[in-house]
Amino acid sequence: MASVKNTQGTKTSQAVVDTAADAVEEFIRRRKKATINDVARLARVSKKTVSRVINNSPSVRNETREQVNDIIARIGFRPDPQARGLAFRRSFLFGLIYDNPNAQYIVNIQSGALDRMRGTGFELVVHPCDKESDDFLEEIREFVELQRLAGVILLPPIAENRALLAVLEDLDVPYVRVTAMHGAENDPPILSPQVVSRDRHGCMLAAEHLLALGHKRIGFVTGPAGYASARERRQGFNEGLSKQGLSIDPALEVEGAYSFESGLEAGLKLLDRPDRPTAIFASNDEMAIGVYRAAFQLGLHIPDDLSVIGFDDTPAAGRVQPPLTTVRLPIRDMGRAAAETLIDPEAERRASTIVSASLTVRDSTGPAETIFKP
Amino acid sequence: MASVKNTQGTKTSQAVVDTAADAVEEFIRRRKKATINDVARLARVSKKTVSRVINNSPSVRNETREQVNDIIARIGFRPDPQARGLAFRRSFLFGLIYDNPNAQYIVNIQSGALDRMRGTGFELVVHPCDKESDDFLEEIREFVELQRLAGVILLPPIAENRALLAVLEDLDVPYVRVTAMHGAENDPPILSPQVVSRDRHGCMLAAEHLLALGHKRIGFVTGPAGYASARERRQGFNEGLSKQGLSIDPALEVEGAYSFESGLEAGLKLLDRPDRPTAIFASNDEMAIGVYRAAFQLGLHIPDDLSVIGFDDTPAAGRVQPPLTTVRLPIRDMGRAAAETLIDPEAERRASTIVSASLTVRDSTGPAETIFKP
DNA sequence: TTTGTTATGGAAACCGGTGTCATAACGCAA
DNA sequence: TTGCGTTATGACACCGGTTTCCATAACAAA
Known part of the structure; x- marks a missing residue:
């Protein structure tokens, strides 16, 4: 200690490291999980100072900080989450x-x-x-x-x-x-922090896509009542239709449960009638694939006799036959954003992270009037 | 304290509870997370004794144990995992x-x-x-x-x-x-503890099923080399075939990567030839569904022109058209068993938990000779 | 040189549990 | 009643960090 006091600032740090060099080496050789006490001892500072360095507390001289960080790096110290958490x-x-x-x-x-x-x-x-x-x-x-x-x-x-x-x-x-x-x-x-997806906008795109293909009689399979997503998707689709003065036909609307079975059932209900729709929008892919099954059972061909759109763009959407046109949500990005919100207090203050939906057009949608084509 | 010593055993406990009753009530009113110290104080024992009760240490008088448990229940104490873990x-x-x-x-x-x-x-x-x-x-x-x-x-x-x-x-x-x-x-x-599935057996069933339907020219889409499951499934299928003196035909074997795309590719390779197989076994459902796509692209109808079997029985298997015959593994049960192994030291000693595979027959497999049928 | 601040570092208590070890209480034979 | 071996209990240190509070060093101003 006396010697430390006698030397100048910059030299001090060096001296300490030199003196402690073999102690560090030996410690590393012991190959045990390092604790804050080990760091403190080897860096010749108190636990508290090490703690300050770990937590980026401002009131630590740069010199000290480096010295501590050096030891931390060399003996591979990682603070114990349980102790820290406690x-x-x-x-x-x-x-x-x-x-x-x-x-x-x-x-x-x-x-x-x-x-x-x-x-x-x-x-x-x-x-x-x-x-x-x-x-x-x-x-x-x-x-x-x-x-x-x-x-x-x-x-x-x-x-x-x-x-x-x-x-x-x-x-x-x-x-x-x-x-x-x-x-x-x-x-x-x-108002709490949230990561929100623009389901409504996505469904608007879906509606516009169908309208552009000439569809007028369009079936709608709703998600379960009470789900925000179900409500939003419905509203978005309706908005899309409204651009051409249309709206969801109550006679062509069936509520599903976001499941394959409910999609099948809804599909049968919508398609097994003389004035069947030429297109169906299902509020998620699962149900859309249920509609596929219904179409198959009724001998209808997609997309010639019926266009189908889903929502989610799950892997299955690209694998069914024909590949399903669907609204895509960047789910992974939403997960990333959710974590970001929790990690970064700044992000949390922003409250809302918004992610967009897009339409993935595949082969399940076609023109409404194929019947009249050669 | 003196009064406690003066009363008899059974009465003591009662007396303590009585005396402490209002303390407990008040504690509950404070509605703060209880600690082991609170329990110790209210039950008039040391921390250590409470700890003993928590950890089912044998050397605690029944009377004491009840007394402590009573307090624990009343103030809703739950030991802190972080502190305990530390x-x-x-x-x-x-x-x-x-x-x-x-x-x-x-x-x-x-x-x-x-x-x-x-x-x-x-x-x-x-x-x-x-x-x-x-x-x-x-x-x-x-x-x-x-x-x-x-x-x-x-x-x-x-x-x-x-x-x-x-x-x-x-x-x-x-x-x-x-x-x-x-x-x-x-x-x-x-030799370490494991939860193992009888993939081999499942594939044997698949092979037998195809043989029973009269198939002889059978394609095989292997999983990625190096995967134990790929090896096992192949071996099991081969064993199944061997019961009728057959084995996997090297000319009809393609390696896949357990992905849809690789299944599609493998399917095209196997089917786009004059002496194409009448059935294909894919080592998982993803690839089987890839084979579906290949068949579709080549204008082949499943199961009339081609039988397909997959492995896993994922939800998708039941949703594709036609529903896929596949080997089913009780994955959830395997997860359960894995946890069980870690939770129960007895279970860990058993080292291996074995779960069976079964064949889920759906509509993707049919007789080999439909061609000659009316 | 002395004084007044402000940075910096250390001792000790604490977070909420568990381990060790000594001691008190108890059961039972002598 | 005494003596002795168990069994039950508690005091105290410890797990690995952080925080509170205080002492001291460093530096500017007087």
């Missing part, structure tokens, strides 16, 4: 909470979020739940509280559950909702 | 590590594992990785070590990566591999 009273875990939408959707969100989280020190805990169960809210409350989550990502449909949002507010945990952008006429809009 | 030097997190197999597979495993984990206090952290990346092993090592995982679930194909297994052994973390059961002729079998 002290912070907050873990380094994000929770992904969902109620069983389709697998492809979940995996894409997951993969996007993880992509953004890579290297940040956060990890993702997945937590499916059942919104119909009695202790649904209690169950989530306990999960979030017990794990002291650093953030929560909510997927539809529970992202629209106000009771759940209230619980999260109460727990004071940062959260982000992934959902379809709200139209103007909706009940009090939710 | 002290145990092990978290309560399981890691699910995978390298990008298909979404459906991951979600099913995930959902099965989570189903089994519900209520155990463990949570699941998902961690995709890229086995081609340079720091693949280092990346996983750091993840597992830093999070001090309580267990790791490995999915194919990395479940067969011996270097990775060595890392996990070195870290001394419990892990379980999900994989296809090894045939006898394989290189030194891996």
Whole structure:
């Protein structure tokens, strides 16, 4: 110590490193997980100073900081998330909470979020739940509280559950909702941070596409009532039709459940009649593929006898025969954006990240009047 | 305290509860997360004794145990996983590590594992990785070590990566591999705990099914070389054929990559020739659906001109036209079993959990000789 | 040189549990 | 009743970080 005091600033640091060099070497040889105490000892500073360096606290001399960082790098120190979490009273875990939408959707969100989280020190805990169960809210409350989550990502449909949002507010945990952008006429809009997709716009494109092909009698398979996405998609499609003075024909509208079976059923209902539509828009791909089955059962050929459009652009959309024209949502990007919102406090303040939908035109849509063609 | 000593055993407990009753009430009113100290204070025992109760340590008087449990229940105490993990030097997190197999597979495993984990206090952290990346092993090592995982679930194909297994052994973390059961002729079998599926048996059933329908010229689309599942499926199919003295015809075998595109390509290669096979087995559904596309492009009708069998029974299998005959694996059950292995030390000792494959017959397979039918 | 601030670093307590070890309480034979 | 081996319990240090509070060093102004 005395010698340290005697030497000048810049030399001090060097001297310390030199003196400690073999200690460091030996430590590395021991090949044990390093702790903050090891760093402090080898860098000849207090734990607190190391802690300051780790947390980018401003009041550390540059010289000291470098010295500490040098040791950290050399012995490969990584602060223990559990210990840090305990002290912070907050873990380094994000929770992904969902109620069983389709697998492809979940995996894409997951993969996007993880992509953004890579290297940040956060990890993702997945937590499916059942919104119909009695202790649904209690169950989530306990999960979030017990794990002291650093953030929560909510997927539809529970992202629209106000009771759940209230619980999260109460727990004071940062959260982000992934959902379809709200139209103007909706009940009090939710203001919490969200990643929203322009479902409405996508469906408008779909409607315009069908209109451009000359379709007039168009069937519409709605998503389940109560889902924001179902409402938005319907509204968007209607808006698209309205540009040519049309609107969704109540006689040609059937509610589905976002499932293949419900799509099949809806398809049969719409197609098994003399004045059947020449095109059907289904509010997601699953149901669109159900409509395919219905068409097949009735001996109708797509796209000659019937045009079909779906929503989601799942991998299956490109694989069915004929490949399905569908509205595409950049789900992975939405996952990425959701993670971004939780990671960057700046982003959280922006509240809404908006992503666009686009139309992927494949072979399931064709002109309405093929019948009259040679 | 003196009064406590003066009263008799049974009364003591009652007295304590009585005395503390209002303290408990008041605590509950404060509505703050309870800690072990609160429990200790209210139950008038030491932290350590509470800890003993939590961990089912045997040396606690029944009376004391009840008293403590009573307080725990009343104030809703749940030990903090972070603090517990820190002290145990092990978290309560399981890691699910995978390298990008298909979404459906991951979600099913995930959902099965989570189903089994519900209520155990463990949570699941998902961690995709890229086995081609340079720091693949280092990346996983750091993840597992830093999070001090309580267990790791490995999915194919990395479940067969011996270097990775060595890392996990070195870290001394419990892990379980999900994989296809090894045939006898394989290189030194891996003995670590695993959940294995009888892919071979499933493929044998597929072969028998085709043989029973009279097929002789059968195409085979292999999975990627190096994948255990690819090897096993091939072997099983071959065994099935061998029962009638046949075997996979090298001229009718094409290697695929478990992807739609590779299935399409393989299908074209196999079908675009005069002596085309009357049936094709694809080593997974994705590729089978690729074969569908190939058949469509060549104007072949399934199942009249060509029978197709896949493997996995993904949701898509039931939705394509015609619905695909395929080998079904209970993926969710495998996820459940994997979690079980990590949760129950007994189960871990059993080393292998075996699950069966079955054949789901749908409409993509038909008799070989339809050509000669009326 | 002395004084008044402001940066910097350290000791000790704390986050909420567990491990070790000593001691108190208990059951039972002598 | 005494003695002794168990069994039950508690005191205290510890896991690996952070925070509070205070002492000191560094530097500008007087």
